[in-house]
Amino acid sequence: MIVTILCLVFLQSAVALWPASLWSDGNETVVPSGSQCTCEAFLPSSTFPIGDLVIVEQTATEIRHRLELEINKIEMFVSKITIYVEKIVNLTVQIGLMEKDPDSYTELHIQEVKISIKQMEALIVELQGSIQTSSSVLISIHEEIISEILELTRLESYDKNMVLEIRREYIKLQAKLEECESRHNEIFNPSIGSCKHGGISRLSKPIISQFNAHLSASYRYGGWGKDTNPLPGSETMYWYSGSSDTLVKIITLYSDYYKLIMRQAFTSVDLYARYDYRGRGNNYIVRGNTLYYQYNNPFSMAKYNFTSSTATYRAIPEATTRFSYRYSDYQNLDFAAEENGLWVTYATEESQGRLVIGKIDEGSFALQETWETSIFKPSVGNAFMVCGVLYATRSVNVHTEEIFYTYDTNTGQEKYVNIQFEKFQDFYSYLDYNPTDQKLYMYNDGYYVSYQVWFS
Numbered sequence: 001m002i003v004t005i006l007c008l009v010f011l012q013s014a015v016a017l018w019p020a021s022l023w024s025d026g027n028e029t030v031v032p033s034g035s036q037c038t039c040e041a042f043l044p045s046s047t048f049p050i051g052d053l054v055i056v057e058q059t060a061t062e063i064r065h066r067l068e069l070e071i072n073k074i075e076m077f078v079s080k081i082t083i084y085v086e087k088i089v090n091l092t093v094q095i096g097l098m099e100k101d102p103d104s105y106t107e108l109h110i111q112e113v114k115i116s117i118k119q120m121e122a123l124i125v126e127l128q129g130s131i132q133t134s135s136s137v138l139i140s141i142h143e144e145i146i147s148e149i150l151e152l153t154r155l156e157s158y159d160k161n162m163v164l165e166i167r168r169e170y171i172k173l174q175a176k177l178e179e180c181e182s183r184h185n186e187i188f189n190p191s192i193g194s195c196k197h198g199g200i201s202r203l204s205k206p207i208i209s210q211f212n213a214h215l216s217a218s219y220r221y222g223g224w225g226k227d228t229n230p231l232p233g234s235e236t237m238y239w240y241s242g243s244s245d246t247l248v249k250i251i252t253l254y255s256d257y258y259k260l261i262m263r264q265a266f267t268s269v270d271l272y273a274r275y276d277y278r279g280r281g282n283n284y285i286v287r288g289n290t291l292y293y294q295y296n297n298p299f300s301m302a303k304y305n306f307t308s309s310t311a312t313y314r315a316i317p318e319a320t321t322r323f324s325y326r327y328s329d330y331q332n333l334d335f336a337a338e339e340n341g342l343w344v345t346y347a348t349e350e351s352q353g354r355l356v357i358g359k360i361d362e363g364s365f366a367l368q369e370t371w372e373t374s375i376f377k378p379s380v381g382n383a384f385m386v387c388g389v390l391y392a393t394r395s396v397n398v399h400t401e402e403i404f405y406t407y408d409t410n411t412g413q414e415k416y417v418n419i420q421f422e423k424f425q426d427f428y429s430y431l432d433y434n435p436t437d438q439k440l441y442m443y444n445d446g447y448y449v450s451y452q453v454w455f456s
């Protein structure tokens with residue numbers, strides 16, 4: 001069935017190719033007299049690896065089934081948890097009553113309650129096991145989808161139209177997986193929003209979502225991600241900005257992940273044309289439906305509120321434009337958001353280029369407190385904040401990056417660490433953490449890349 005359809009599409013494109021390449025008028029191009037003999041030379045079938053495409057299509061079907069199974073499992077976990085919670089409430093009530101009036105309960109009653117507690121324990125252990133399996137299944141599905149999309153990208157170089165249909169299928173799968181994961185996280189990751197952990201222990205493999213919305217390899221600068229403190233109803237929103245230079249021009253918003261990868265925006269704000277704020281540096285963040293970014297003239301922190309369509313700015317007199325991160329120019333005021341709010345990092349003349357961390361009071365849009373670190377900004381690839389701790393990265397080689405330094409603003413302690421992670425491409429102009437899903441978002445030489453963060 002699949003093969004038949006593919007072959008039909010295939011013939012159509014072959015036919016479409018035929019007149020253009022053979023019957024060009026007024027030229028001495030040889031029109032074949034016995035048409036069947038030259039026909040084959042122009043058919044893409046001789047080069048197009050149709051078998052590979054069929055495999056990709058079959059893999060899509062398998063992944064879809066596995067994903068549906070996972071979604072069913074997650075729904076089952078949810079109903080189980082609801083029952084457990086009810087049972088725990090019942091047990092708590094019973095124990096409370098027993099404590100109040102111990103004499104009215106027999107030893108038998110007490111034994112019953114003890115057995116119930118033991119049963120609950122066993123059920124919870126079982127559920128924990130299933131949840132862990134489910135998490136690792138989702139990660140492996142993710143990896144498979146990525147490798148299939150890379151395969152499609154390879155096949156696209158043969159024939160775009162033919163591959164497009166299947167690519168669309170994978171994009172749908174990606175969106176479904178994203179939905180499944182966020183549901184999974186919502187239910188099973190009570191650590192979201194919490195800082196009761198010992199900091200980042202490792203990062204996942206890079207999850208490559210898409211090439212930039214402009215489909216242009218020259219769009220090396222940019223960023224993407226989700227609102228770090230979304231307004232109610234905007235929890236699934238994504239944003240993207242890309243450019244062939246370091247100026248911040250257009251910010252595009254998408255209602256959900258599927259719309260992002262299908263490149264179907266609901267709005268685009270042209271900051272440069274409408275407000276001429278000359279935003280610069282690809283070190284912005286979206287928070288509370290507001291873009292926080294660097295304004296170059298006068299040099300200051302700026303915010304553009306998408307809700308009210310207004311912009312305001314505020315200078316940090318000590319901050320200097322003299323030091324940027326290693327990969328990209330003009331990254332002087334780097335915004336970051338984490339569990340406790342909004343931050344900005346920069347270097348000063350007084351610090352001689354060493355990174356300074358500033359906590360921003362969101363109400364007054366002013367610096368509340370600052371900390372000076374001992375790392376030289378130009379040696380840093382990029383930096384982000386998690387739970388009041390600054391994490392700084394640097395390059396190990398073209399494929400590997402590492403978090404090499406942390407500064408804890410809670411204790412004033414700094415540490416040299418070695419948390420390596422894979423890069424998809426060497427150059428990146430954007431890296432930020434999002435506390436709503438505990439992911440890092442990277443704009444990696446035109447590609448949207450993300451990482452799941454694990455804490456110890």
Ligand SMILES: *[C@@H]1O[C@H](CO)[C@@H](O)[C@H](O)[C@H]1NC(C)=O
Binds near residue numbers: 026027028
């Ligand atoms: C025929 O086409 C070729 C390639 O496009 C071109 O170089 C050549 O000048 C053309 N000849 C005539 C007579 O138009």
Ligand SMILES: *[C@@H]1O[C@H](CO)[C@@H](O)[C@H](O)[C@H]1NC(C)=O
Binds near residue numbers: 083086087090
């Ligand atoms: C909890 O207690 C109520 C009232 O005693 C009972 O009707 C209900 O079935 C119990 N629920 C569970 C899950 O044991």
Ligand SMILES: *[C@@H]1O[C@H](CO)[C@@H](O)[C@H](O)[C@H]1NC(C)=O
Binds near residue numbers: 288306307308
């Ligand atoms: C954005 O504008 C809306 C509407 O005026 C306002 O309620 C909101 O607080 C503003 N948000 C920020 C972050 O300034």
